[in-house]
Amino acid sequence: MRSRTHQLSVPGAVPGVVPRLAVVALVSVGAFALLPFPLWQGAAVVLACVAVIAPRTSAAWVGAASLPLGVLVGEPDLARTALALLLVHAIHVLASVSLVVPLRSRLRVRALLPALRRFAVVQLVAQPLAFGVQILAGGSLVESLGGANAGLGWLAPVAAAALLLGVILMLRAAVRADADASRRTAAESTAA
Structure with a gap:
């Protein structure tokens, strides 16, 4: 095994896995707050976890797309609609960042x-x-x-x-x- 002779230090940076884990967190919050069925909740969280390992599979977007379905199935509620708008957009932005940021890199x-x-x-x-x-x-x-x-x-x-x-x-x-x-x-x- 070779030792590293150089190390790149990026001030104000987080590991590249952080946007992917944030996608999992947001999908999980949305799934448990908006989706009425445990099977749908589990599927959304599993899809978000798949997106951590393989972001190019678009699994994060499928998990995000399940959140508005929970709003459509349930009773009309402004708070649920606002939460779905916020979470789906945030998941989309973070999943897009995950596509271009390698897992082991640092993100400023x-x-x-x-x-x-x-x-x-x-x-x-x-x-x-x-x-x-x-x-x-x-x-x-x-x-x-x-x-x-x-x-x-x-x-x-x-x-x-x-x-x-x-x-x-x-x-x-x-x-x-x-x-x-x-x-x-x-x-x-x-x-x-």
């Missing part, structure tokens, strides 16, 4: 900041939309918020503000990407 946490920003923007748009759909569908949301006479007028400005913030963040990112592309093109043309 700062490298995940762009993905975290995109995650936040999508959640800022998706959660109010799910809330709005539940309001339009009527029924259980009004009851869950305090009865048929509960005032829901404050929800429209909050949802509009969240949507506006999401649009502003997306436009800002698009302008920044265009400016970066222009600078790169200019730098390449002067270098050539």
Whole structure:
């Protein structure tokens, strides 16, 4: 056996297995919170465990896809819908990271900041939309918020503000990407 003469140290890094284990944790939480049948719960967790060993099998996405099925089978509930939206998106992001990060490597946490920003923007748009759909569908949301006479007028400005913030963040990112592309093109043309 050979001893290592060099070691790469990455400050602020976690082992490459962490995103994969986070997928297992999120699928497990979602399975036990959202899926009504023990067989479905076990299948989702097993699929997440398979994704740790072989992320290219897309097992994590199948496990994530089972979570909305639990929402569809159960009674309509805003909290379950919001949790499913959050977990499915987080599982998708972490499973995508798992595809490109080798198991035994180190992952710098700062490298995940762009993905975290995109995650936040999508959640800022998706959660109010799910809330709005539940309001339009009527029924259980009004009851869950305090009865048929509960005032829901404050929800429209909050949802509009969240949507506006999401649009502003997306436009800002698009302008920044265009400016970066222009600078790169200019730098390449002067270098050539």
